[in-house]
Each structure stands twice: as structure tokens, then as C-alpha cells.
Amino acid sequence: MKVLLRAIALGGILSMAFAPLVQAQVTVTGMISDSNKLVLPYATISNISSGKRSLSDQGGFYKISASRNDRLVFTFVGYKPDTLIVGQSSGTQTTNIIMEPAGKFLKGVEVTSQYTPYQRDSMERRQQYGYILDLPDQPLAGGSTPVGAGIVVSPITRFSKKEKQKRQFKKNYEEMEKQKFIDSRFTPLLVNKVTGLTGDSLHLFMRDNYPDYGTMRALANNDLLYWITDKYKAWVKQGH
Numbered sequence: 001m002k003v004l005l006r007a008i009a010l011g012g013i014l015s016m017a018f019a020p021l022v023q024a025q026v027t028v029t030g031m032i033s034d035s036n037k038l039v040l041p042y043a044t045i046s047n048i049s050s051g052k053r054s055l056s057d058q059g060g061f062y063k064i065s066a067s068r069n070d071r072l073v074f075t076f077v078g079y080k081p082d083t084l085i086v087g088q089s090s091g092t093q094t095t096n097i098i099m100e101p102a103g104k105f106l107k108g109v110e111v112t113s114q115y116t117p118y119q120r121d122s123m124e125r126r127q128q129y130g131y132i133l134d135l136p137d138q139p140l141a142g143g144s145t146p147v148g149a150g151i152v153v154s155p156i157t158r159f160s161k162k163e164k165q166k167r168q169f170k171k172n173y174e175e176m177e178k179q180k181f182i183d184s185r186f187t188p189l190l191v192n193k194v195t196g197l198t199g200d201s202l203h204l205f206m207r208d209n210y211p212d213y214g215t216m217r218a219l220a221n222n223d224l225l226y227w228i229t230d231k232y233k234a235w236v237k238q239g240h
Helices: 002-021 117-133 161-185 188-195 199-208 213-218 221-237
Strands: 026-034 044-047 053-055 061-066 071-075 082-085 091-094 097-099
Touching: 044 061, 053 061, 061 071, 082 097, 117 161, 161 213, 188 199, 188 221, 199 221
Parallel strands: 026 091, 026 097
Antiparallel strands: 026 061, 044 053, 044 071, 071 082
16 A cells, blocks of 8 residues: 555656646737738748648638747748747737748749749749648548449548648649739730830720730730730720
8 A cells, every 4th residue: 555655656746747848838820911911821830849830821810839939930922031939838829920021032043044033933932832732632531432422521631621721722822823924924014115005094904904824825925015016906996
């Protein structure tokens, strides 16, 4: 009996001794935006101390688990990284992040005249978000689900919350790259040189004749000039 009591007492002493080694978790949340109050969806939040990563949602809201004194780094293409040191040891810490615009230089890649500004920016975006874009999409039920009636969908693979978020990010990323490519060719400066339009007229013309991605990919530089000219003639005939 005395041996048992000693063992229990020793166990209690050891548990108290090692208790400080177990760090309590705190949920860090908030909104990510820039100085113009523009929310930044799918910004990356990295817990440098634990290696965990998270993304803000479409409304700029983020949430990540951490411990006291963990260092969180917030990154978004075109903005300077921001750092937050977790101050609480438990519960929920709400901290809004306001990010500042940054220059558009890609570290680790030799930038020469062979790259257009769009290509340099695209390489920067691909480098930053590669860890998400390179993740394979999970198949239905691990790839072993039979085809036909009675198909069973695994709730923890393809349609899990993280899987949906990953697929949505990839879709948004692809659409963003297409729009960035269009904007890199169909520029106000080029349209102004071809049409002579300025101010509100230039803005309206570009809005009314915004091209699709396939068109911009198919047109060579000279053909693009003719395309803008034809669109301008038709636009003027409409009474603009």
C-alpha cells in the first residue's frame, strides 16, 4: 500500500514538473487588408515556429492555431510580408493585419530583358503559391470508388473543407492569371496610342471592349493593333 501511495505521489510530482513543457494553444484570427481597406483573399499565414500554414478566406478573414511567442508571417503577392508575435497563451487572439504594397522583384530568379513585366510577376506568384498549386487533387474515396449507381463519396478527401478550399484557390489563381495576362497586353497606354482616347472616354472604351483570354493569346502584337482599331471604329459608329 505504501509503495502504491509513493508511486502516485511521484507521478503527481512528475506531472507538475512537465506541465510547463506542454504549451497551451491559442486561436489567432482577424482580417487581412491593405491601407485602402481592400481585403486580401487567400493571403498566406505561416506559423514559422510550428510550420503550420493557413489561407485567408474570400473575405480576408484568417484563423490559425499557435502558442504564446510563436511568430506568424503574412504574405500576399505585391505586398510586403508582415509579422505578428503571438501574445496570448490561450483562448482567442484577434489581430487585424494591414499590409503595405511592395516592389515587384523576384528574388532567386535572374530578371533580364527576356522577361516581360507580366512574366516576372507571374513567376513571383507561382513561386509564392507553388506549395498549394503543386498539391494533387484528392480523388473520390481515395481512388477506389466504383463507378455507377451507389457511388460513395469520402467525406474526408475530395469534399473535405481543406480540399474544397484548395480547389477553389487553384480555380481563382487560374482566373487571376488570365486576367493579369489580358491586362498586360490591353493597356491604357496602348489603347491611347491607337485611338487617341483619354480620360473617361478611354475608360469607357476599354470597359465596353474588354477582350477575352483566348483572343489575347491568339493575337500577335500587330494583329492586336488592328483589333483595337476595328473595335474603336465600331464603337464610334455606335454614337460614343
